[in-house]
Amino acid sequence: xxxxxxxxxxxxxxxxxxxxRVLDMxxxxxxxxxxxxxxxxxxxxxxxxxxxxxxxxxxGDSDAIQDHCAFVTEVAPETSRKMNVQWESENLMTDVVGVxxxxxxxRNIKIEMGRYFDSAENDTARRVALVxxxxxxxxxxxxxxxxxxxxxxxAPFEVVGVMKAKGVDxxxxxxxDRILIPIKTAMRRLVRTTYIxxxxxxxxxSGHLQRAEKEIRELLRERHRLWDKPDDFTIQNQATLxxxxxxxxxxxxxxxxxxxxxxxxxxxxxxxxxxxxxxRERRREIGLRRAVGARRRDIxxxxxxxxxxxxxxxxxxxxxxxMLSAFLASKVGGWPAIESWDAIGLGLILSAIVGLIFGIYPxxxxxxxxxxxxxxxx
Amino acid sequence: MIKIKNxxxxxxxxxVSTPVLRGISLSIQRGEYVAIMGTxxxxxxxxxxxxxxxxxxxxxxxxxxxxxxxxxxxxxxxALRNKKIGFxxxxxxxxxxxxxxxxxxxxxxxxxxxxxxxVKRAKxxxxxxxxxxxxEYLASELSGGEQQRVAIARALINDPDVILADEPTGNLxxxxxxxxxxxxxxxNQEGRTIVVxxxxxxVAEHAQRILELKxxxxxxxxxNSKLKNSSDH
Ligand SMILES: Nc1ncnc2c1ncn2[C@@H]1O[C@H](COP(=O)(O)OP(=O)(O)O)[C@@H](O)[C@H]1O
Ligand SMILES: [Mg+2]
Numbered sequence: 001x002x003x004x005x006x007x008x009x010x011x012x013x014x015x016x017x018x019x020x021r022v023l024d025m026x027x028x029x030x031x032x033x034x035x036x037x038x039x040x041x042x043x044x045x046x047x048x049x050x051x052x053x054x055x056x057x058x059x060g061d062s063d064a065i066q067d068h069c070a071f072v073t074e075v076a077p078e079t080s081r082k083m084n085v086q087w088e089s090e091n092l093m094t095d096v097v098g099v100x101x102x103x104x105x106x107r108n109i110k111i112e113m114g115r116y117f118d119s120a121e122n123d124t125a126r127r128v129a130l131v132x133x134x135x136x137x138x139x140x141x142x143x144x145x146x147x148x149x150x151x152x153x154x155a156p157f158e159v160v161g162v163m164k165a166k167g168v169d170x171x172x173x174x175x176x177d178r179i180l181i182p183i184k185t186a187m188r189r190l191v192r193t194t195y196i197x198x199x200x201x202x203x204x205x206s207g208h209l210q211r212a213e214k215e216i217r218e219l220l221r222e223r224h225r226l227w228d229k230p231d232d233f234t235i236q237n238q239a240t241l242x243x244x245x246x247x248x249x250x251x252x253x254x255x256x257x258x259x260x261x262x263x264x265x266x267x268x269x270x271x272x273x274x275x276x277x278x279x280r281e282r283r284r285e286i287g288l289r290r291a292v293g294a295r296r297r298d299i300x301x302x303x304x305x306x307x308x309x310x311x312x313x314x315x316x317x318x319x320x321x322x323m324l325s326a327f328l329a330s331k332v333g334g335w336p337a338i339e340s341w342d343a344i345g346l347g348l349i350l351s352a353i354v355g356l357i358f359g360i361y362p363x364x365x366x367x368x369x370x371x372x373x374x375x376x377x378x
Numbered sequence: 379m380i381k382i383k384n385x386x387x388x389x390x391x392x393x394v395s396t397p398v399l400r401g402i403s404l405s406i407q408r409g410e411y412v413a414i415m416g417t418x419x420x421x422x423x424x425x426x427x428x429x430x431x432x433x434x435x436x437x438x439x440x441x442x443x444x445x446x447x448x449x450x451x452x453x454x455x456x457a458l459r460n461k462k463i464g465f466x467x468x469x470x471x472x473x474x475x476x477x478x479x480x481x482x483x484x485x486x487x488x489x490x491x492x493x494x495x496x497v498k499r500a501k502x503x504x505x506x507x508x509x510x511x512x513x514e515y516l517a518s519e520l521s522g523g524e525q526q527r528v529a530i531a532r533a534l535i536n537d538p539d540v541i542l543a544d545e546p547t548g549n550l551x552x553x554x555x556x557x558x559x560x561x562x563x564x565x566n567q568e569g570r571t572i573v574v575x576x577x578x579x580x581v582a583e584h585a586q587r588i589l590e591l592k593x594x595x596x597x598x599x600x601x602n603s604k605l606k607n608s609s610d611h
Contacts, residue, residue: 288471291432292532293460293488295453372433375471 004264004354005318005347006325011256012343013326018246018253024167032206033106034213035241036061036199036220037234055195056224056232059187062199064223069201069215071208076103076200077183081191085179086151087139094135095178096152098186098196106200109180114146114161122182125189127157132176133165155189157181209237264350267314268358271307275362279303279369286366287374296367303363304356311355318351319344379539379571380406380429385438387424398424399435400594406573408539411566413582413602414575416591422575423544425591429573430463430542431455443539460488464533468545470525472517472532478504478524479513482531489536503531507561523554530561540571547581559584 039054062077080097101119103109109130117128129150136145145159166175187193203212213235220233279286286299294302323344387399398421406412416422427433428440431447440447442462450458459465472481482500486492493499504513507527517525526546533541543562547555563584566572574585582588583602590598 284469284471285473288473289484289488290456291430291459291465291471292485293456293536295456295488297453298456298488372427375432375467 002263002267002314002318002321004260004262004267005315005351006322007256007260007263008347008350009319009322009340009343010326010329011253011260012340012346013322014253014256014329016340016343017330032203032209032238034201034203034209034216034235034237036065036201036216037236038195038197039232039234041234041236054232055193057196057199058194059183059196061220061223062196064219065199065201065216068219069212071203071212071215072201073204074102074106074200074202076100076106076202077196078103078198078200079183079186079191079193079196080178081186083153083190085135085139087145087148090139090141092135092138095173096186096190097178097180098183098190099180100183103180103200106202110164112162112164113144114159117160117182122184125185126182127155127185127189128160128182129157130161130163130180131159132163132174132178134174134177135179136162152179152181153190206239209239213237264354267311267351268354271310271355272358272362274310275303275307275359276365278306279362279366282366283369283374283377286369287371287377290369290371290374299369300363300367303366304359307359307363308352308355311351311359312348315348315351319347322347379408379410379443380404380573381439381441382429383439383441385425385428385435385440387421387428387433388436398594399428401438402591402594402596404589404596404599406540406571408571409566409569410587411562411572411585412574413585413588414573414591415579415582415588416577418577420591421594422577422591426542426544426573426575430465431459456488457490460485461490461536462539464530464536464538464541466526466529466533466541466543466546468548470517470522470529470549472525472528474518475516477514477516478509478520478528478531481517481528482535484532485536500531500535503534504528506534507531508557521554522550523557526550526554526558527561530558534565540573541565543572543574545576546574547576547578555581 036057038057039052059077062075065072066075076099078097078099080095082093083096085092085094085096099107100122101116104116111130112133114130117126117130121128129152131139131145136142139145139150140148146161148159150157150159163176163180168174181190183196187196201212201216203209217231217235221231224232226232289299289302382405383403385399385402386397388395388397390396402425414422414425424433428435431440431442431450442458445458447455447458473484479497479500482504483496486496486500501510501513504510507530509524509527509531512520512524512528515524517528520528526549530541530546533543541562546562547558550558559581562572562574566586572585574581576582585602587599587601589596
């Protein structure tokens with residue numbers, strides 16, 4: 001019983017979590033998006049993992065997509081690396097992400113203070129940076145960082161703006177714990193690589209996603225001279241991403257749902273057994289109550305109420321257990337879960353229904369006892 | 379008050395019919411104190427249960443307070459037991475993990491309307507059976523005599539027309555037996571109708587009238603000549 005309600009609570013909480021994650025994804029990436037990743041992306045525990053460093057995706061690929069693919073409206077290449085960042089005596093490790101100004105629109109990045117950097121600054125590889133709110137918090141002790149000089153690795157950068165806070169993304173990465181710099185600056189002056197990790201591509205509308213994806217795949221295969229080899233990149237469009245996300249968690253939801261159903265059933269049978277025993281062992285009580293004026297329906301009501309109370313207690317402990325499990329699942333297991341009070345309500349209602357359904361038979365049996373038989377019982 | 383005519387009761391078990399009551403007629407007046415006597419197994423309890431509308435006769439008529447019970451449905455019988463009959467059983471039948479007070483209140487729960495002064499009434503009734511300092515005790519914490527007095531208080535709470543007591547002293551020692559019989563005598567003096575079933579002549583002799591049951595029939599109905607005055611004790 002308790003486990004059943006717990007499972008219901010977990011299920012609803014996780015359902016909410018997944019829904020939020022999908023919405024986040026859409027919000028974070030804008031709409032009508034295709035993402036090209038270098039190498040292979042796998043989902044581990046509901047999070048994306050890149051299998052190995054792959055160096056074949058280049059800025060030239062990004063430009064080619066922009067120039068040759070018909071349905072594409074914006075292309076935003078990206079490279080990132082975890083680096084040490086220093087300001088005065090403070091320093092920390094954070095994701096330093098090189099992007100073009102196109103990323104601001106494609107990835108829905110807004111400015112809180114200061115300004116964006118522009119294409120000219122990208123082309124001339126200027127050392128300018130946009131920082132996230134966590135950086136402001138930790139590195140600048142919440143002071144206004146705009147105009148200050150920081151060091152990323154060894155190179156000095158000027159902070160030109162602060163990004164609006166976005167929170168933790170679907171993969172558990174804090175999107176405010178990062179610094180954006182022009183991608184050309186990143187490649188020439190900082191990481192000194194010729195390859196990039198990602199390209200975000202926006203198409204005019206979602207009906208074009210499939211065709212654009214096909215075009216991009218053909219283009220990249222040709223440019224990478226893959227011939228008969230498998231892709232050395234992963235293309236995901238938003239529709240597929242949302243789908244994958246849902247599928248990766250559907251199994252779990254199903255599992256939890258069946259646990260819920262089974263344990264509610266087991267709980268119900270438990271109640272049935274307990275109440276049938278009570279009905280047998282308390283025959284004298286039933287007889288006595290009948291003798292002093294209880295009608296059959298009074299006996300039935302009493303027994304039904306008792307079933308409900310047992311079920312309610314089970315439901316209560318279940319709700320507590322479910323909250324705890326959902327909490328642990330999100331904190332330790334990394335599964336998305338949102339605590340939902342209405343899930344607890346649902347759990348309690350379900351347990352009440354189970355209590356009623358499995359209480360009806362014993363209650364009717366108790367009510368059907370003839371008073372004289374009940375009194376004579378040993 | 380109570381009128382029965384040619385009551386028969388036959389138990390049928392595994393297609394063997396056992397006639398227990400073979401045509402009993404009697405009438406009990408309001409305010410009477412009647413004992414039904416007989417050896418064990420003669421059908422005293424069966425008769426008592428029929429009088430109390432807990433059981434139905436195979437044949438015959440039962441009239442309570444001018445109402446023919448035969449035509450009443452189950453709910454109406456419950457209401458009738460609640461209002462007009464107070465039961466006292468040999469085994470007391472109290473709710474064990476319930477206080478004396480709540481045991482006495484039980485019939486009021488099933489009354490048509492729960493009286494506003496229920497608790498006051500229950501306490502008064504408990505006082506009248508000498509249990510003023512046992513009200514909050516659980517039934518299981520009381521002695522047999524005390525338990526039976528709680529049961530009597532419970533029988534009295536709805537101010538019934540008749541008290542039906544089936545071997546009320548069967549599980550009691552002589553001291554508690556006397557206490558219970560004294561209460562019955564006092565209640566009868568206050569005008570209460572009482573029917574006591576017993577196999578014990580000493581108990582029966584507290585009644586005004588003694589009916590003897592044998593082989594499913596009343597073989598003797600006598601006014602009690604040796605009626606003791608309850609104040610003799
Ligand atoms: N439910 C029943 N089914 C079959 N026989 C019964 C039942 N109840 C009582 N009897 C039988 O009826 C007879 C009278 O029982 P009862 O009224 O309890 O006697 P008493 O109270 O005088 O000892 C007994 O022989 C008993 O075995
Ligand atoms: Mg008997």
